[in-house]
Amino acid sequence: MLRQSLVEYGKPLEATEAPTPTVSGSEVLLRVSHCGVCHSDLHLQDGYFDLGGGQKLDVRGNRPMPFTLGHEIAGVVEAVGPAAEGIGMGERYAAYPWIGCGKCGLCARGDEHMCNAPRALGITVDGGYATHVIVPHPRYLLKVAGIAPEIAGALMCSGLTGYGAIKKAINYLRAGPLLIVGLGGVGMMGLQFARALTKTPIFAADIDANKRAAALELGAAEAFDPADAGARKAIFKASGGGVGAAIDFAGSDKSLAFAQAAVAKGGAVVIVGLIGGSFSMPVPMFPLRALSIMGSYVGSLAEAREMIDLVQAGKVAPIPVELRPLAQTSRSLADLREGKIVGRVVITP
Ligand SMILES: [Zn+2]
Ligand SMILES: [Zn+2]
Numbered sequence: 001m002l003r004q005s006l007v008e009y010g011k012p013l014e015a016t017e018a019p020t021p022t023v024s025g026s027e028v029l030l031r032v033s034h035c036g037v038c039h040s041d042l043h044l045q046d047g048y049f050d051l052g053g054g055q056k057l058d059v060r061g062n063r064p065m066p067f068t069l070g071h072e073i074a075g076v077v078e079a080v081g082p083a084a085e086g087i088g089m090g091e092r093y094a095a096y097p098w099i100g101c102g103k104c105g106l107c108a109r110g111d112e113h114m115c116n117a118p119r120a121l122g123i124t125v126d127g128g129y130a131t132h133v134i135v136p137h138p139r140y141l142l143k144v145a146g147i148a149p150e151i152a153g154a155l156m157c158s159g160l161t162g163y164g165a166i167k168k169a170i171n172y173l174r175a176g177p178l179l180i181v182g183l184g185g186v187g188m189m190g191l192q193f194a195r196a197l198t199k200t201p202i203f204a205a206d207i208d209a210n211k212r213a214a215a216l217e218l219g220a221a222e223a224f225d226p227a228d229a230g231a232r233k234a235i236f237k238a239s240g241g242g243v244g245a246a247i248d249f250a251g252s253d254k255s256l257a258f259a260q261a262a263v264a265k266g267g268a269v270v271i272v273g274l275i276g277g278s279f280s281m282p283v284p285m286f287p288l289r290a291l292s293i294m295g296s297y298v299g300s301l302a303e304a305r306e307m308i309d310l311v312q313a314g315k316v317a318p319i320p321v322e323l324r325p326l327a328q329t330s331r332s333l334a335d336l337r338e339g340k341i342v343g344r345v346v347i348t349p
Pocket of ligand 1: 037038039040071072157158
């Protein structure tokens, strides 16, 4: 098999070759048809995550080198282990990459994406910037009939991240509308899932006027500019006293300050974005405002299945995608780092 592999942290990926894996037990071998290029690949390539304020989170772990990144995987079944039931050769699937140890309490309750000993594809075990990838069990393969294969993999990352956050936020909408802060790819997906899951009006906020216009086109009831000093007042007026939940898809100190200030009593802030920064608030404000602040990280396998159903029902607008060959993986990561990519790049090994 051919791969584009990380051979050293902080360095470009390199073409490597390895024997095509053989399957055993419940394993399924996918021939990768598409693998989306993602911002989190950049942190893995660096080996650290910038927390803001000069702090770094080491994410090198114990990855064996060469290591193959790529977690937004769609492909075709090429081999099936003797214990892998219900999977046919030649069938097309998206792979749920957030795989856990399968033994701990988190995994037992279906939260494999939060497992502390993960086997996540392209994160802790070899992923999809390759001609082939091993998926450990058929349950991680999702049927994606009717969904364009070039977006099927990306749905397992940006789509699921948006969906998981909306699922948390919709529990708080008795207190008022939903506010989506940060209208990048994940925020826009979140907005569309929210439209499908709730009749509550959805407000959107972004400093970019074009993104605000796009959000209104996708069904946001109102759009606000966080840089506008009157934005908080305008949100309180439009919502009749604050929003029920705000989702911070940016995740900076500024965006979180804006999001929490827009929330009504009894409401919640869900933090998704990872830009970095710090947050402080007088402790009594939590009880006095009956305020909840929580984080959301991708989504569970069950949520992935629910999300795929919504996408198959036509609830999500197609994402513009640029296809590139495997040999351009490293170049694509560099382009993403330099902000040269509009929409999404998907590798076609
Ligand atoms: Zn991703
Ligand atoms: Zn586990």
